[in-house]
Amino acid sequence: MKLAVIIPAAGSSTRFDGGDKLAADLGGRPLLLRTVEVFTRREEVEQIIVAGPPDGLEAFKDRYGAGLGFHGVTLVEGGRVDRWETVRNALAAVSDDCTHIAVHDAARPLVSDQMLDRIFMAAEKLDAVIPALAMSSTLKELDPESSTDAGEGEDLVVDTILGGAGRMDVPATPVLGTVDRKRYAMAQTPQVFFKSILLAAYQSVELDGATDDAQVVERSGGIVHVVEGDSTNIKITTKDDLQLAKALLGLVDSRRPKDPLFG
Known part of the structure; x- marks a missing residue:
């Protein structure tokens, strides 16, 4: 597997109660860089693409450019309204050498290696794989x-x-x-696809209203498979989420091999 990771980062953080949530401090580094670093550790990853806001791309570069450049990240302009526009723009930058594409929420920095192992192993054999959590409530x-x-x-x-x-x-x-809650699950990211499957889906279906990339593939007639997600893989939307992420950070980091650059 040679994986291109797309991280849509063009959102407006409207529910974060002021400020840019991707710049929020999480363990001494901006949240966005924490998310990027999840994938810099993985040997499967050939390319990381971050799609920033089109109306503030220069400011985005000023804020994150040094950190993203250090990790060899490709920075592209995202969409103006919907998430799928941002992903579509990033797809144009995917390297020809890559065999698979992962799309991951910029605001999910607490991805465990154990969950990535499950997703990547399944994605070697299946066209489309997403992590999800079983529903526990009625x-x-x-x-x-x-x-x-x-x-x-x-x-x-x-x-x-x-x-x-x-x-x-x-x-x-x-x-x-x-x-029947057994028939439902809460989808997470990263969502991983054979490159040809995701590219074909984006070129062939109506994209309006799609809230994740698995839905785009579903609309094209593709089969999406679910593997077990991780309860610590939260999406940071509010400042309360950020406080929870800070509490969970030590638990997630303790599961990872030590990185010689960051300890």
Whole structure:
């Protein structure tokens, strides 16, 4: 396997409550570089491509360029709206020598080598492989079209109990039923594909609405297989996630062979 790793990093961090989450300190280094370093340790990886924001690419280079350059990362311009646009731009930079492509969320810096071993071993034989976690909670199917607000409408029972002035505006959504959680899993990244499979999928299907690359392959008729993910492989979206990542960092690092450059 000769692997090209694409890391989409063109997002706006809108849910991070101010600031660039990829620049957040995680164990003494920016979160983005932590994510990149996950793959610099792997002998399967031939190329790492980071796709940055198109409207702030120069500032992105100023902030991360030295660290990315040290690791030999290829930096390209990402998309403006959707994640798939960013991945599509990065696909054009994949080396001809690579046999496989992995796409990995920039905000998932805590990938364990054990999980990578599982994914890469399966990807040697299967067209498309993603890590995922089994669902442990009971899952309810909702009816979003019938959502209500307890502070609106003519709910006489609530009016009687609470009185109009005392009611709370609490959105509520009806439950349609309970689904079999064994049929569902929470997808993670990195998602790994034979290069020809992913390239063909991006060229042949409608991309609007696709939320991950496995979905693009699914739309093309491809079969995606799941291997066991890792509960520490969290995606950092909020500052609370960052605090959890800091707590988990020591656990994840303790599983890895020591890197002579970083200890």
